[in-house]
Amino acid sequence: MYLEFNGEGILFDCGEGIQRQFKIAGIAPTKIRRICITHWHGDHVLGLPGLLLTLGACGYTGVLHLYGPSGSKEYLGNMMSGFAEKISIDVEVHEIAQGMIFENDLYMLSCAPLEHSIECFGFSFIEKDRRRIIVPFIRKLGIPDGPLLGKLQRGIDVVWEGKNITVDEATRVVHGKKVVYIGDTLFCNSAVGLSLDADLLITEATLSDTIEEKAENYKHMTAKQAAMLANHANAKKLIITHFSQRYKTMEVLEEEAQTVFANTQCAYDFLKIKI
Template identity: 40%
Template sequence: MQLKFLGTSAGRPTKTRNVTSVALCLPEPQCGFWLFDCGEGTQHRLLHSGLKLNKMERIFITHLHGDHLYGLPGLLSSRTYFEGAGPLQVFGPAGLKAYLECIFRYSGVHLGYELDVIEVTPGEISSDHRFVVEAAELEHRLPCYGYRIIERPQLGQLNLAALADMGIRPGPLYGKLKRGEAVTLEDGRTLTPADVVGPSLPGRIVTILGDTKPCDNAVTLAKDADLVVHEATFAGGMEEKAANYGHSTFRQAAEIALAAGAKRLVVTHFSSRFDDAAVQELVADARHIFANTEAAADFAEFPIKRPARE
């Protein structure tokens, strides 16, 4: 499980940074990815990332500003040409459905797959056997959401050596034990998962925030997260300017991570006024508040390690 950044610039692209987009690469058995925001040029970045559009399962849009959205219609259109592109869910604020319907109607686009556009409200917005996704509204100039991705705990590994010693060969019983079910053997013995399944694997929490001023919901979404992605458009000392535009400084992002008890912070969405050297200086300053702060960069990858077993 890892994050791969496709764009890290605020407002407009630069020669070294595209506008906002980040992919969450999922662990086995899915091996697909979810996309968070889709600024102009995102599909071009994907071409150089190793990620294929037919492996993209969901898209989450934080808000409808162009640097987070203008790449979406083109990307959705291009996905039609990828063999095996199945149904796709797109989540985002109210207005997203009308935006896409308008563009597709006037440009004559016909998608070759099922597209489900879901306009989110605060709370749980998606749940399956592997992940729960929650959303909360942030404080920006347009309605803007942050997303909290919660991986459910996973069952431990089967003790294959112990099963072999018992004379139990691979087959349906393995699947039942792995699912947490007790089984009855041919000799009448009952075998429980606790006998042959190792400790469960704790899930991970990833928080990806859209553009925002410091706010309580940012802390709530980032609570105890293994990794938080927070915008850092302005330098420390520019808090008044940041507030006027609905953004945060590097220091404020660090303060949110600290207040949330997060384990790791990756800042992104940098103003074009800051080159790479300036970003590193601002990160060094933010580390005085939250030591485990890192700067995103286009095509940078951040593995998300599973927390230690409890």
């Protein structure tokens, strides 16, 4: 799953065929600045070698940050050791634990452990609240574009023509969006906590509830359980993915989830969602 925010790309997992998908979608891989790996099963990471080598060939600049479970440095090193060509870009690997893993002025990335057959994490992207200028109010006062408006947007009161202009009267708060990506897991409290109040929840739903026992044995969720997760977390929209190959079409999983959480949609290649 690829998320783009403010011109910066964040990739969640990196399965086979990732470069083909980027090419068809018309997205430059060089936009990627962060890669979040849920766990080191092959279907979630086998696209990494080709992607990293291609970025080097494209003259990628800056640091590529990779976040993953304990052992990620070793796993990546072992994976790349099978190639004569070495990584030529600056990759910084962060082995994560529960909590915030990155923050800047615009957004935060957090993670939480899930319950799978190996160490696995889910990730949340949280856009920070921001202030937007109330244009009619500002025009009425005659405040010009410039530093004063910048201060108001940063939450700082200003003085204009001897009058104190407060942030509360000159701006309004625009609440940031929250996107959560849940990798392979059983239904668990940790996934619910990470997903609380998500505007968009993307989660695995490998099997139908008719074979719930099989899902539990392989430590995956059913479509119904994914919908229950969305309900418990008070999410606004649910996208289910990571479907078993036994299903020729995904309608049965989508319909199962919709009986519990109506605003559910099955993922498909090149699905785009703007929030």
